[in-house]
Amino acid sequence: MESSSLPFSNRPLRIRIVISYIFDYVILIALMVGFYILDRVEPFHQPFAINNISLFYPYAEHDRVSVPLALALSGGFPLLVIFIYTIVIDGLFSHNKPVTSSGKRKFTGPYSLKDRLWEFNCGFLGLFLAQASAFVITGALKNAVGKPRPDIIDRCRPKGVDSLGPHELVTFDMCDSKLSHDILKDGFRSFPSGHSSSSFAGLFYLSLYLAGKFHLLDSRGEVWKTFLSLFPTLGAGLIAATRIMDARHHPFDVLFGSLLGIICGYVAYRQYFPPLSEPWRKGRAYPIRTWGTGPTAPSRSRFDMGGSNDSVAPLRRTDDLEYQATSTGQDDEFTRKPPPVRRMSSDRISSADPYLRRRQELEREYSSSGDSAGVAFEMQPGSGSRSHRSESTTHLNTPYKPQQTSYQPYPGRTASPAAPSTPPLPTSSGHPGSHVEPPKI
Numbered sequence: 001m002e003s004s005s006l007p008f009s010n011r012p013l014r015i016r017i018v019i020s021y022i023f024d025y026v027i028l029i030a031l032m033v034g035f036y037i038l039d040r041v042e043p044f045h046q047p048f049a050i051n052n053i054s055l056f057y058p059y060a061e062h063d064r065v066s067v068p069l070a071l072a073l074s075g076g077f078p079l080l081v082i083f084i085y086t087i088v089i090d091g092l093f094s095h096n097k098p099v100t101s102s103g104k105r106k107f108t109g110p111y112s113l114k115d116r117l118w119e120f121n122c123g124f125l126g127l128f129l130a131q132a133s134a135f136v137i138t139g140a141l142k143n144a145v146g147k148p149r150p151d152i153i154d155r156c157r158p159k160g161v162d163s164l165g166p167h168e169l170v171t172f173d174m175c176d177s178k179l180s181h182d183i184l185k186d187g188f189r190s191f192p193s194g195h196s197s198s199s200f201a202g203l204f205y206l207s208l209y210l211a212g213k214f215h216l217l218d219s220r221g222e223v224w225k226t227f228l229s230l231f232p233t234l235g236a237g238l239i240a241a242t243r244i245m246d247a248r249h250h251p252f253d254v255l256f257g258s259l260l261g262i263i264c265g266y267v268a269y270r271q272y273f274p275p276l277s278e279p280w281r282k283g284r285a286y287p288i289r290t291w292g293t294g295p296t297a298p299s300r301s302r303f304d305m306g307g308s309n310d311s312v313a314p315l316r317r318t319d320d321l322e323y324q325a326t327s328t329g330q331d332d333e334f335t336r337k338p339p340p341v342r343r344m345s346s347d348r349i350s351s352a353d354p355y356l357r358r359r360q361e362l363e364r365e366y367s368s369s370g371d372s373a374g375v376a377f378e379m380q381p382g383s384g385s386r387s388h389r390s391e392s393t394t395h396l397n398t399p400y401k402p403q404q405t406s407y408q409p410y411p412g413r414t415a416s417p418a419a420p421s422t423p424p425l426p427t428s429s430g431h432p433g434s435h436v437e438p439p440k441i
Contacts, residue, residue, distance in 0.1 A: 024125055024129075034136050040134065046188060047172075048153075050153070050158065058151060058247070075127070082428070086117075090111050123285070127268070130205045133260050133265075134197040149186075190249050193254045195257070203258075204265035205265035205268055207233045208276065210228060240254050
């Protein structure tokens with residue numbers, strides 16, 4: 001079998017590409033199984049000093065944010081938001097929404113159902129990767145470090161501490177606790193904070209996802225988009241703060257777990273989505289990968305940020321767009337003239353300005369099906385070759401030439417010496433060149 005048809009693709013896919021995405025799910029499931037195994041492993045029991053006042057916090061039987069609630073907030077809530085956005089309102093912030101017969105713009109975007117399913121697949125894979133990687137890394141560090149929690153003395157109830165010397169430490173064998181072994185074992189898993197890493201992995205990933213869908217770094221600079229994008233991250237910070245309030249972790253454990261979750265969330269997002277610094281991509285997921293084939297070199301016209309490439313420059317309003325030519329005239333302040341300013345209509349700009357032309361191959365390479373073209377506020381790659389762009393921008397690059405006011409001979413002729421000019425005859429009115437009537441006798 002050489003190919004297989006998937007509902008989110010316009011063309012048949014090779015079986016090896018399908019297998020590559022199956023591997024993604026298999027690896028993520030293996031990570032969750034690995035975390036389950038790590039949670040059953042006995043951690044390292046790091047000795048502690050009996051006079052360490054940071055370990056005398058009372059043991060809280062109930063957490064402010066339990067483990068099931070933390071999973072629901074950091075995993076279930078982002079998944080619900082991704083599902084609602086991709087299936088219901090995908091393309092809500094598109095600048096080219098479909099228009100009904102009455103002339104009103106539709107609430108939803110122009111993307112088809114198969115595009116929405118592909119977006120949900122990538123969003124789910126990214127969220128699953130962020131959470132699974134955070135769980136496994138956190139569980140491995142917890143077992144390897146074995147750092148006591150702030151309430152370890154209340155859990156352990158060590159015996160024989162009176163016989164300890166001034167520099168001797170309490171070991172796990174000295175614990176005489178009436179609590180279960182699992183609770184006592186969990187007392188040596190303070191570093192890093194699992195609540196902090198998992199909450200930031202899921203909710204910070206959601207912040208990046210919303211920022212990409214809102215085109216956060218476009219030229220509009222709307223504050224409400226920033227607020228909504230950072231709201232999940234704020235929730236992750238509040239969940240992490242409860243671990244200090246419950247005396248489950250030291251502040252450094254929470255900070256390290258939060259940083260670990262941010263890294264996992266960012267890496268998982270970039271695995272399936274473009275960076276936020278490219279808002280013209282509208283936060284759309286990467287196209288179906290060409291697994292097993294040779295990599296394609298990036299197009300210079302798309303990634304060249306130099307002065308010779310105008311395909312990634314930000315746009316301005318077409319109604320207020322003005323083109324001003326560069327003056328390269330003489331240095332004489334008397335002959336230099338200000339450069340002319342020409343205003344162009346919106347219709348003419350839309351056909352001549354490379355900023356507003358959509359590259360057709362981007363639609364084929366970047367999205368599984370049709371994608372909407374942006375308007376003046378969007379940043380998007382230009383279209384056409386370099387020679388075509390140079391023709392459309394000739395009026396920008398043509399230097400200003402001052403008007404010649406002196407006599408210039410025709411080509412192939414030499415200037416003949418000018419005959420001495422005679423002064424004009426005086427007139428009755430006193431103006432040269434006027435006809436003078438002879439006096440009457």
